Amino acid sequence: MLSERPTTPAVDSAIAILQLLVNASYPLTQAEISSQTGIPAASCYRILGSLLQAQLIVMDPGRKKAYGIGSKIFQMASTIYGRQSIIPYFHPIAEILKNEVHKTVLLSIPVGNTVVVVARLEATLSNHFHSYIGQTLPLHRAAAGKAILSLRSKEYLQHYLAGEHLAATPELDSQLERARRLGYALTHGEIEKGVSCLAAPVVNLSHEPIAAISICVGSEELSEQASRSYSSPLIQAARQLAARIG
Template structure:
């Protein structure tokens, strides 16, 4: 029994130490530009074999690379991480004012979400000032099977992938109202693509309706969704189209600030 319990703990401890050691290596390369195995080992007061093993793993993932002198430098994957970090924070900064305008225009809670694996995550919120308002938590995660924002992301995935996700998220195929029918869900996603927005009618919580529209980056990929949540009686079906029109234009404005350019139709 003792071995069964202590071995996983030891493995976790060793794994954590390896990660910290790898980070120390990357920080040395960041400060020095280039460094060899011996130089790194001396700086970290470690043996060269350990440094070599870590460098080999980092090189396989592109986090370090060797130059002609056989010294190591930071690799292209570090740049990808940095760019992802920069884009994420730029997205929130650009979208913040748009969220504020949506909040004031519709007296609604405005939300920005991004895709994380097969879930959507709340990354920014501008909460309504109304006494009766919908609240959202930063970091809250939702499956791709429910909600206006989830539909926006799923609508621009391949239908085969969406079917795979629906089958893999068996515990999340219920909305607040009913069991999700895959064929019906796919048909709904096609409508989302045509209309340019997703709509949720009390799917996550009773008495709450939501709209969301896609935000694109300079490559045209959907990188986020922006939307509003309101008590159902404040978003009657007669107002959905007019509200969605404003939301779509807001999403396009944020997209343009991220470098997206609408595709011009060719003259016939």
């Protein structure tokens, strides 16, 4: 197990404030932020001032002395999104896959020990599951993450599990071995109850996983035959995307 890295309280508090404002459904006052984060009022005041100066948050004009997410956050997110050169190639391939399986198609990339949804193509008749651009999940929990982990080395997996303070389990080993053998990973209700996800890895020329394409279906409709009918075009789409990006 890896030792905990030292942290800086002021930075931790700033992150907590940003996370709170991102998830809030309306702008929050300093008192509300202090109460919900547990940050002392004086410290909260100073940190809010620094975040305001950096344009990471703004004073909301619709509510007196209330704060919301600032323009700089959107600028940074847009810059990162624009650097994902894989995304323009994803959309035409995902459009074909969506029309074939009639499910919403997601593109996820590995970021550290997580997998992040960076593109999403909505199917009109698909069930509306809780997936969105920016959704971030541990690699070992998401189908996309397991598809990526299945092509990583044993050393990488050991390091990853140690970083997550997890032990290797026969169940996870079996899931990753199955994903390697069949070309796609499968999860049942691990992220959302009653929802199953299938994901196929996208690899580069060195056969390293750099992304995963996934679809989600209701667990009740995912029979063995349905799994085969969904997985075949899914794997084909992942291979086409890999070929396009070279």
